[in-house]
Amino acid sequence: MKSTKNRTRLFLAMAAAVAMVGLTGTAASAAEPIRIGEINSYTTLADFTQPYKKGWEMAIEEINAAGGVIGRPLEVISRDDGGKPENAVKAAEELTTKENVDLLAGTYFSHIGVAVTNYSKQRKKLFVATEPMSDDITWAQGNDYTFRLRPNTYIQSAILAEEAAKLPAKRWAIVAPNYKFGQDAVAAFKKVMKEKRPDVEFVEEQWPALFKIDPGATVQALMQAKPDGIYSALFSRDLTAFVREAELRGLLTDDLTVVGLLTGEPEYLDPMGAEAPKNWIVTGYPWYAVTEPAHKKFIADYQAKYSDTPRMGSLIGYISIYAIKAMIEKAGSVDQDKLIAAMKDLTFDSVVGPITFRGIDHQSTLGAWVGRTAVVDGKPMMVDWRYAQGAQYFPTDEEIRQMRGAK
């Protein structure tokens, strides 16, 4: 009988717990801020989305301290999608119908970005995709309501292909995660390479499943093909494991050219420490070496505020809020149609220089930093870098119209 009683008590306690969770509602604010509904994978990919969050939080504080936009403060209502596109769509529904946000923003993973892009089209809700890189967001799945800040996979791959084409390497091998991002990255790289260097050949392709790379076997397979150059779209833990095995097994000789998409971003480069690969041609973010005063100020402010170094995500988060601010200022209101009209061909001054949201495909002209990796004083860095303007690397308008038309 005692156990029954205990069980009853436990049952009551559990019921109370459930009820309490149920009652914790969201408190509505009294002011009249402009509401940005933000969705991101904060718990699933915290190492990349947390710096991004710090970036946008800093921008919001700055803007509100300076009196807001069109006389109203900005407010971000942020939701975690738990890494699932279905949850992101649900969050978008909630933000739209319950929180009455004026626009949607955010997302990191490509598939979640694509899901919310599609949602924005169906529900006719403005969506500023900030971090996802999938080409589809502004091209194949592009729609009137979605704009994107970060340079897409194609642009970054094209920038790298341009650099790679200058080098003598002729026999290329590919290693990329086997999902949309990797496939897009490889297709773009191959396309631009073939245009610039019809003599190159691709001799080997390795497609490990995302975050499931078997590094030893993959490295062996690449070595077997004896390439002069390798194009890698690996990132995060796949990249780290790959680099370790490649070093050990002697794949990374001085004669081998390696081109690494995103490898120079502090998010991916810093964790490797002194073991980071040397002399790879990469896109990334050399924040430690920027010289423009506005950009330097952002970096100094960020470091002062968070006692942490900025990452690529920090910059993207920061700029995206300023892009939204510029859009609202140009529109003069938060009316959907006016915002969309304002965003088309909007040019605004960011800390990295002027950026335009192209009218033809809603893609921003934010570019990428391209350079070589090195280890300086035990710290991985990008050296010999330059900032490549995104605008120069787009496919022709005709190609883009075709892609956007082919829905």
Added chain:
Amino acid sequence: MSFYFAQFLTGLASASSLFLVASGLSIIFGVTRVVNFAHGSFYMLGAFIAYSLVTSLPPGPFWFWGGVILAALTVGVVGVIMEILVLRRIYQAPELFQLVATFGVVLLLKDVALWTWGPEDKLGPRAPGFDGAIDIFGSRVPEYDLVVIVVGFVVLAGLWLLFSRTRWGALVRAATEDREMLGALGINQALLFTGVFFLGSVLAGLGGAMQLPRASVSHHMDLAIIATVFVVVVVGGMGSIVGAFLASVIISELNAFGILIFPQITLVLMFLVMAVVLVIRPWGILGRPEDETAGEEYEHQSLSWLPSRAARLAMAGVVGVLLLLPFVVQEFYLVLMTEVFILALFAASLHFIMGNGGMISFGHAAYFGLGAYGGATLLLYGDTPMLLAIALAPFVAALGAAVFGWFCVRLSGVYMAMLSLAFAQIVWSIVFQSSGITGGEDGLVGVWPAEWASERQVFYYLTLAVTLGGILALWRMLFSPFGYSLRAGRDSPRRVEAIGIGFRTHKWLAFVIAGTFAGLAGGLYGFAKGIVTPTTLDIPRSIDALMMVLLGGVQTLVGPLVGAFAFVVLEDRLLAFQYWRAIFGLIIIGICIAMPEGIVGSTRSFLTRRGLVSSGR
């Protein structure tokens, strides 16, 4: 030639580290019959703890290996704590409770790791003394790979000696054979189980700690390895150490050489091997057929068709409220309730085989996903109108359920559960890696309802109508002669066969029916979200369904529906918290331990005890 030998050694090193983890799970399963989902979390913990120890202890080989071993032992203690606090209370419960409870531990440990080590990946040092590579027939092979291979063989030999040459090993083997007899002979079973859990967890921790020099430590290690480990354990034969070793070698070598020929379908390959092995040898390479009478007998309550007038009235009242809801609440709650309806049908379809056929499926998401992909494919590639696509979606799922079910119903208990999981993973990996048709991880986008149903209210009513119809149809079948035979077979398979009912055929039909209705739910789900992605058929989705059934109560008719409601509301409320997974995990564990009858069952018992309702059903 040298290349192939180097590739073989690489595969052997992977096999060795896989075996460390898999052998632990296999030992635990062999003795306790617990399918421990948290085993992957132990592996992750081992890596994190080893990272902390190795980076804070002085450098040098002594402290490096000391740190690795200490990490493994710490994980062993964590395993013991879980065994004592959670599992010991539910050994007598059906497998389902143990699985779901250990999944609660997975969620809990995920957040514990996040809280302790922060979100970033950690890169540990290379192993001192083994940080180079040596030439073997002209190929460079990392020294550490050879160390891993040696450790794998040492552990294999050690386990073999332990089980064949020591008294403790003999007791463990006896427990694998007949737990009750062992207890009757005066052996302290509780202590034995705890010891087994310690050993198994140490092996998982060792496997994780040994990864330190090879790859960065991340929060995704737990679920990344668990599916592979399940494959190894099932292919090798559950409970067999040598089997686990053989399976590890087969899977790893297949991958090492497979990527040379089929670099793009590495995932499919692994699950394909599993399916082939299970079809030929359902109990794995070295597994032994289970004794059909060995399964625990649970006391099943009989279901009854809407028990009383009051209950019927209440039911009608609920439907009435649901019909009026769109006039009362914000649109978002309609979105939420639409999801509740769909998941309720999904849970009810699982309950159909679980509660009535006694069949546990760990892979029910496969049919949900097949329905979702079926509907989406018809819409996007075949220009099928929405209603027709929703109507045809269940047939796609039914086809899958018919094929997979044919094999699944030949097994019972946890073997059947694992086979169903294997099939679900095959479907998942095929969908995931054939991006040309399915869109891969991006999935299929633009699966929106037709123009007339695009308003949230309209889709709400449509979903309500379809799911209500589905649930009523399932209930009707439960109280047809078919349903009664199914329950009779569940309680006493031999008697049912003896009176001339083909129980296996009944189980198979029930499996197909359950798959069909899961497919119907999946078809609706695609249109509710506008997208269909591989997460509609992954392992967590299958677990979601199990949790909903369990949350509501396995032994009740409306349990799955209440469970779906509670699940969606909980998830919606909890996502606002940073450590929501830990809270969710604790709730799940709490339910498994404290209210195994679920919300509906517990409420009923509670009211009955208070005399508020009569105990007669």
